[in-house]
Amino acid sequence: QKEVEQNSGPLSVPEGAIASLNCTYSDRGSQSFFWYRQYSGKSPELIMFIYSNGDKEDGRFTAQLNKASQYVSLLIRDSQPSDSATYLCAVNGGDGGFKTIFGAGTRLFVKA
Amino acid sequence: SAVISQKPSRDICQRGTSLTIQCQVDSQVTMMFWYRQQPGQSLTLIATANQGSEATYESGFVIDKFPISRPNLTFSTLTVSNMSPEDSSIYLCSVVDQNTEAFFGQGTRLTVV
Numbered sequence: 381q382k383e384v385e386q387n388s389g390p391l392s393v394p395e396g397a398i399a400s401l402n403c404t405y406s407d408r409g410s411q412s413f414f415w416y417r418q419y420s421g422k423s424p425e426l427i428m429f430i431y432s433n434g435d436k437e438d439g440r441f442t443a444q445l446n447k448a449s450q451y452v453s454l455l456i457r458d459s460q461p462s463d464s465a466t467y468l469c470a471v472n473g474g475d476g477g478f479k480t481i482f483g484a485g486t487r488l489f490v491k492a
Numbered sequence: 493s494a495v496i497s498q499k500p501s502r503d504i505c506q507r508g509t510s511l512t513i514q515c516q517v518d519s520q521v522t523m524m525f526w527y528r529q530q531p532g533q534s535l536t537l538i539a540t541a542n543q544g545s546e547a548t549y550e551s552g553f554v555i556d557k558f559p560i561s562r563p564n565l566t567f568s569t570l571t572v573s574n575m576s577p578e579d580s581s582i583y584l585c586s587v588v589d590q591n592t593e594a595f596f597g598q599g600t601r602l603t604v605v
Contacts, residue, residue, distance in 0.1 A: 412592040412593075414593065414594070422598075422599075423584060423596040423598050423599045424535070424584075424596055425596075426593055426595070429593055468534060468535070470594065472588070472592045472594070473592065478523045478588050478592060479537055479540065480525070480588065480592075480594040481537070482534045482535040482536075483534060484533070484534040485534050
């Protein structure tokens with residue numbers, strides 16, 4: 381059973397702070413890693429993807445990947461109340477092929 | 493990215509009946525999937541919709557309960573059969589592009605009473 385593990389939270393941070401979201405995965409052959417944001421009652425939307433070890437920055441978001449540790453993280457700088465949502469970690473590739481497997485999600489609250 | 497239209501967006505159904513959900517993509521895609529998201533839970537993969545052949549189901553899901561059609565590379569349907577209240581959930585169609593990024597339809601919110 382391939383798994384993606386996340387702390388369910390909720391994670392609460394003050395406005396302007398850095399929010400750090402973490403994820404581990406079990407399939408060592410996984411090749412693609414994603415972070416989705418899901419607002420209540422809405423479908424998930426892709427915010428970041430990363431394929432290689434290291435950091436990838438996009439605006440206020442930084443994804444970090446460490447394949448040796450099977451660990452993915454998402455940092456949100458200068459957090460805003462509009463960032464309050466559930467963040468889903470997802471992996472693709474490996475034994476699962478093109479199937480995308482999702483973690484349970486971490487609920488983030490950004491307090492104004 | 494692909495634009496995915498899913499309908500109905502929501503429905504309330506009587507137990508024992510069936511509901512067919514449609515997913516239309518604005519471009520040809522090889523990989524199409526159906527997910528379920530139960531209240532307060534993450535996304536669980538139901539099956540891979542294969543064009544021109546039977547869908548590939550994940551553990552815990554069977555064709556008799558969730559028959560899937562994929563007549564071409566832009567369209568698929570998922571039927572939830574003989575519904576019970578436990579089937580109340582959001583059902584999501586997803587496609588994966590050449591970069592392995594998954595995109596979703598707006599979802600179908602199903603309530604079984």
